[in-house]
């Protein structure tokens with residue numbers, strides 16, 4: 001018997017794209033230790049337990065999210081799969097010494113869609129701060145336009161579009177150790193100092 005056929009491939013926790021201290025002082029190493037090392041890790045581990053022996057066991061993460069979105073009986077799988085994906089996307093949306101001027105191709109689209117980078121940041125901040133409870137703020141591409149949107153809990157634009165370019169995690173576990181209830185301070189520091197415009201530019205559809 002071919003054992004490869006009966007052994008399901010586990011979804012893996014990708015490594016952080018930076019050192020745990022890389023985002024200080026905006027996000028502390030202590031926050032990343034818990035956020036990546038406990039929260040993100042647990043979503044991946046829980047997902048792997050939930051999909052054992054199911055039709056989702058050998059699917060790529062993106063397919064699991066798309067196949068389970070909106071299906072009540074698969075809500076637990078969707079939530080853990082979407083959280084696993086959203087977190088990896090979030091880590092890549094951040095970088096040491098980020099912020100500043102976006103790459104030219106992205107800046108051109110930001111200017112056309114928002115009238116400038118500052119207005120885009122303002123809308124991202126409003127969406128992130130205005131998301132009631134847990135969720136995510138997103139810069140997305142829809143057709144030739146860029147937009148800001150937000151999702152609740154584990155919801156992700158990956159499931160139904162539009163195309164995500166970058167995201168901000170606004171679950172309390174993303175900022176509570178560093179900022180307590182001051183979500184606005186976390187969001188604005190992130191946008192000014194560690195947002196990864198290069199990652200957003202890489203995600204643009206041509």
Ligand SMILES: [Fe+2]
Nearest residue numbers: 039169171174
């Ligand atoms: Fe998170």
